Amino acid sequence: MVAVKVEKLEKDYGKVKALKGISFTIEEGEIFGLIGPNGAGKSTTLRILATLLMPTGGRAEVFGYDVVKEAEEVRKLISYLPEEAGAYKRLTGLEYLEFMAKLYAKDKKKAEEMLKLGIELSGLGERLRDKVSTYSKGMTRRLLLARALMVKPKLAILDEPTSGLDIMNAFEIRKTIKEFVREGVTFLISSHNMLEVEYLCDRVALIHKGRIVEIGEPEELKAKYNAENLEEVFMEAINNV
Numbered sequence: 001m002v003a004v005k006v007e008k009l010e011k012d013y014g015k016v017k018a019l020k021g022i023s024f025t026i027e028e029g030e031i032f033g034l035i036g037p038n039g040a041g042k043s044t045t046l047r048i049l050a051t052l053l054m055p056t057g058g059r060a061e062v063f064g065y066d067v068v069k070e071a072e073e074v075r076k077l078i079s080y081l082p083e084e085a086g087a088y089k090r091l092t093g094l095e096y097l098e099f100m101a102k103l104y105a106k107d108k109k110k111a112e113e114m115l116k117l118g119i120e121l122s123g124l125g126e127r128l129r130d131k132v133s134t135y136s137k138g139m140t141r142r143l144l145l146a147r148a149l150m151v152k153p154k155l156a157i158l159d160e161p162t163s164g165l166d167i168m169n170a171f172e173i174r175k176t177i178k179e180f181v182r183e184g185v186t187f188l189i190s191s192h193n194m195l196e197v198e199y200l201c202d203r204v205a206l207i208h209k210g211r212i213v214e215i216g217e218p219e220e221l222k223a224k225y226n227a228e229n230l231e232e233v234f235m236e237a238i239n240n241v
């Protein structure tokens with residue numbers, strides 16, 4: 001089944017054309033990476049798919065639901081981790097996860113299951129009893145990722161999930177993402193770290209100045225451009241546009 005279908009999507013912010021008609025599809029069960037430099041249009045694409053931003057043109061669907069006309073249905077299927085996400089700083093990590101579990105779960109039993117999973121995913125152990133305001137950036141990121149995944153969304157939309165994290169935290173997060181695919185979660189991840197994405201993603205779309213310049217499996221793209229890594233592919237691909 002197709003998890004995400006984006007067709008000729010456009011977004012203008014006043015005079016700035018952030019997306020100039022991008023198209024791609026994501027199959028259910030894939031880890032799909034949207035990669036490109038700062039300002040390429042990654043966050044804009046993710047926010048449209050997360051139903052937080054209206055496109056100017058084109059259309060997008062999540063599991064067959066239109067992100068504009070059927071936003072309520074889309075929201076039931078997705079979890080979104082924004083790039084600059086804060087948690088409720090006055091709560092402890094545990095209170096935050098509890099609050100979110102109660103908000104999302106249909107009944108008490110489900111909420112307890114979600115909370116248990118969230119605690120495990122956060123990897124924060126005893127520190128969950130401390131206020132979020134005392135957490136490092138990496139700890140906050142892990143808490144928020146745990147929140148996004150504990151609800152077992154059909155589609156997880158993660159904006160730069162490992163940005164600013166040390167190698168150990170980034171490694172743990174990548175591992176968690178890989179494990180969750182087996183639970184039936186489809187991932188759309190944005191990153192400007194092309195090497196990381198190469199390791200993590202089944203397929204990638206390279207985005208540059210609001211246009212997709214290449215789509216494919218990392219190995220396929222490297223072979224096509226006779227490149228050693230995706231960074232080299234990207235540099236070659238933007239020269240060809």
Ligand SMILES: Nc1ncnc2c1ncn2[C@@H]1O[C@H](COP(=O)(O)OP(=O)(O)OP(=O)(O)O)[C@@H](O)[C@H]1O
Pocket residue numbers: 013016017018036037038039040041042043044045083192
């Ligand atoms: N609210 C806004 N108002 C005006 N312009 C915006 C707004 N948000 C984004 N833009 C512009 O749209 C373009 C795409 O931005 P976007 O945040 O989608 O890029 P990005 O690929 O996520 O970049 P980064 O890696 O730096 O987060 C940029 O030129 C940016 O300046």
